[in-house]
Amino acid sequence: MTTMATSDLPLPKIGRGKVRDIYSVGDDRVLLLTTDRISAFDVVMNETIPMKGAVLTQISAWWFNQLGGVVPHHMISADADEIIGQVPALAGHRAALAGRAMLCRRTTVFPIECVIRGYISGSAWKEYAASGTLAGEKLEAGLRESQKFAEPVFSPATKAETGHDENITIARMRQIIGEEDAFTLESMTRAVYTQGEEIAREAGIIIGDTKFEFGRESNGRIILIDEVMTPDSSRFWAADVYKPGQPQPSFDKQPLRDYLDIERRAGRWNGEAPPPRLPPEVIDATSKRYLEAYRRLTGTELVIN
Numbered sequence: 001m002t003t004m005a006t007s008d009l010p011l012p013k014i015g016r017g018k019v020r021d022i023y024s025v026g027d028d029r030v031l032l033l034t035t036d037r038i039s040a041f042d043v044v045m046n047e048t049i050p051m052k053g054a055v056l057t058q059i060s061a062w063w064f065n066q067l068g069g070v071v072p073h074h075m076i077s078a079d080a081d082e083i084i085g086q087v088p089a090l091a092g093h094r095a096a097l098a099g100r101a102m103l104c105r106r107t108t109v110f111p112i113e114c115v116i117r118g119y120i121s122g123s124a125w126k127e128y129a130a131s132g133t134l135a136g137e138k139l140e141a142g143l144r145e146s147q148k149f150a151e152p153v154f155s156p157a158t159k160a161e162t163g164h165d166e167n168i169t170i171a172r173m174r175q176i177i178g179e180e181d182a183f184t185l186e187s188m189t190r191a192v193y194t195q196g197e198e199i200a201r202e203a204g205i206i207i208g209d210t211k212f213e214f215g216r217e218s219n220g221r222i223i224l225i226d227e228v229m230t231p232d233s234s235r236f237w238a239a240d241v242y243k244p245g246q247p248q249p250s251f252d253k254q255p256l257r258d259y260l261d262i263e264r265r266a267g268r269w270n271g272e273a274p275p276p277r278l279p280p281e282v283i284d285a286t287s288k289r290y291l292e293a294y295r296r297l298t299g300t301e302l303v304i305n
């Protein structure tokens with residue numbers, strides 16, 4: 001499978017994120033194409049990570065199939081031939097679509113990242129260790145890093161075009177989108193995480209935390225959109241080596257982060273664009289980490305035809 005840094009399809013391009021290119025398919029559908037771009041510390045690297053785009057798309061598709069009875073979602077198909085059948089203009093672009101494209105229902109996206117934390121880690125741990133709070137709200141005393149919460153903590157954030165999302169209170173979320181929609185999004189977030197965490201744990205993976213996005217269809221229905229419980233949107237930890245009180249090894253871009261940390265500490269990179277060149281061994285280790293996440297979660301190797 002050829003790596004892809006950017007896409008060029010015969011459809012109107014309506015967005016380009018750090019990883020995904022978004023195309024319009026008429027008035028009621030979009031095509032999400034996940035490239036092999038990778039970012040770390042809010043900087044997009046110059047190199048691509050083989051199979052990363054396919055891993056993210058196919059993990060999301062796997063989850064959408066698992067979660068169809070829990071909440072409605074936006075996926076129509078993640079199969080290249082089915083997509084071409086519905087969008088004939090893409091007939092000459094199967095190689096670009098295979099594994100990495102998803103045809104979806106179009107929505108008006110809520111400006112909120114719905115973060116839910118089953119365990120305390122990352123930015124939540126840093127704030128808690130400093131002040132005993134999360135987004136300014138007090139948490140129980142005595143928690144250790146990576147410890148499981150008694151109940152998952154819903155922790156919304158504003159969506160940033162660049163830089164880090166900002167953690168906000170649920171009260172602030174209600175001010176932004178209204179009380180009724182805030183209640184719906186929190187309820188759907190909890191339902192998806194509860195089901196997903198249980199399924200992942202059976203596969204030997206702990207989902208420490210994750211974030212969801214939701215959109216409203218033209219008929220008013222709120223549905224789950226974007227990626228779902230992937231290594232890019234979640235903390236995937238190996239259940240067999242999980243140990244609270246310390247950071248956990250994760251199935252994501254950790255080999256890349258580790259390398260960039262070394263470059264920063266050595267004074268060879270200032271943490272901003274342009275990024276340093278990535279050695280082949282870092283690219284290979286990162287690709288293998290993503291593929292291992294897919295294998296562990298689904299129980300199968302990722303094969304793209």
